[in-house]
Amino acid sequence: MSGLISPPNTQYTLLYFFASWHASHSQLSAVFKSLPALVPNKNCTFRTVEAETNTEESEKYGVKVVPTFVFLRDAEIWGKVEEGDPAKISRSLVSMCSGVQPQVQSFGNPTKHTKNEGTTGGVKDDGVVEKEGEGMVKRLNSMVRSAPCFVFLKGTPSSPKCGFSRQVCELLSNNKVPFVSFDILEDEGVRGGAKEVFEWPTFPMIYVGGELVGGLDVVRDMIEEGEFQDIVDES
Ligand SMILES: N[C@@H](CCC(=O)N[C@@H](CS)C(=O)NCC(=O)O)C(=O)O
Numbered sequence: 051m052s053g054l055i056s057p058p059n060t061q062y063t064l065l066y067f068f069a070s071w072h073a074s075h076s077q078l079s080a081v082f083k084s085l086p087a088l089v090p091n092k093n094c095t096f097r098t099v100e101a102e103t104n105t106e107e108s109e110k111y112g113v114k115v116v117p118t119f120v121f122l123r124d125a126e127i128w129g130k131v132e133e134g135d136p137a138k139i140s141r142s143l144v145s146m147c148s149g150v151q152p153q154v155q156s157f158g159n160p161t162k163h164t165k166n167e168g169t170t171g172g173v174k175d176d177g178v179v180e181k182e183g184e185g186m187v188k189r190l191n192s193m194v195r196s197a198p199c200f201v202f203l204k205g206t207p208s209s210p211k212c213g214f215s216r217q218v219c220e221l222l223s224n225n226k227v228p229f230v231s232f233d234i235l236e237d238e239g240v241r242g243g244a245k246e247v248f249e250w251p252t253f254p255m256i257y258v259g260g261e262l263v264g265g266l267d268v269v270r271d272m273i274e275e276g277e278f279q280d281i282v283d284e285s
Contacts, residue, residue, distance in 0.1 A: 062094040063122040064147065067101040067113045071216060073209055074136045078117055081140045085147055094147060102213040115204060115211045115235065121146050133211055133235070186243045193240075194248075195260035197230035198285050202244050202255040206233055218254040218266045225273055227282055229256075259285030 066082045068075050079098070086096055101108045101116050111120045111127060119139070121129040131142050194200045199222065205211030207219040211233075222229050234241040234253055245251055248262045256263045258281050263269060272278040 060093060061124055062128075062147075063125075064094065064096050064143070065107075065111065065120040065122065066096070066098045067104075067108060067111070067116060067118040067120065068098060069101055069116040069213055069216075071213075072116050072211075074117060074139075077136045078139060081136070081143065085143060116213075119143060119146075183243070186239060187247055190240065190243055190247050191260065193232055194257040194262070197228075198259060199227050199229040199282055200257040200260075201229050201231040202234050202240070202253055203231045204233070204235055204253050207231060211235055212253070214252070214266045215254050218256065218269060221266070221270060221273060222256075225279070227278070258282055 064082075064085070066078070068079065082096065082098065086094075099107055101113055101118070107113075111118075112130075113120070115133045117133060117139070119131040120127060121131075129146055131139055131146070201218060201222070203210065203215040203219070205215055207223075210216035210219060219231075232240065234244065241253075244253075244255060248255060250262060250265065252265055254266055256265070256269045258278075263272070263278075263281070269278060272281075
C-alpha cells in the first residue's frame, strides 16, 4: 500500500458517521479500525461520529444516511462514501486512503434518472419532478393511497437507513398501526417528487387515507395526544 500521495504536509481525516443499530455497523466498524494499519500515514487521522447524536457535525458535512464516510483534505470535504454493500465500501475506503482521488460514491440502490412514460414532464437530471409531470404525480398519489397508512422511508422497516425512519417504524409497530412503505433511496425521482408534490422537505413522510399527516415529530405528537388512531380509524 503506497499511502497518501503528496503534497506531503496535507492533512487528511476520515470520518465514519455511524449508527450502532445499523445492520452493517459491526462489520464496517471492524474495517474502519483496521484502516490505519492497512494504510499507514501519519498525516491521516480516523474518527468515528455517532450521526444521530452529533447533529451539528452531520449537518456540517451533509450526512443524510448511515453509514456515511466523509474524507477531509485540509478540513475540506474531499470525498464521500455512502451506504450500501460493506465489501464495496471497504474497497473504496482503502482506495481513498491510498491516495486515489475520491468522489461522492453511493452504493445503495442505483439512482434512477429516467423519464416517466406518458408524462409531459418527468424527472430532471437533478432528480426533481417538473411541476407538469403528471405521470409522477399520479404515481405518487397511487402509492400513498395504496394502504390506510403509508410511509415514505429511508430504507425498509427491517433495514432502516436513517434514525428518523427507524423511529417511525418502531412507533407505528408499537402502536399496532399496520403500514406499507416505500424506500425513497431506491428512486431519486420519487424522493424529489414527494418533497415537491406534497410540499414536505424531509423523510419519513407519513400518510393516512392518502393524505400527508407529516413527519416523525408530527406523528409522535399525534400518537401521544391519542389523535393518530382516530384518523386511521376514520380513513
Ligand atoms: N424531525 C424530522 C426529521 C426528519 C429529517 O430531518 N429527515 C432528513 C434526514 S433523514 C431528511 O429527510 N432530509 C432530506 C433528504 O434526505 O432528502 C421529522 O419529524 O420527521
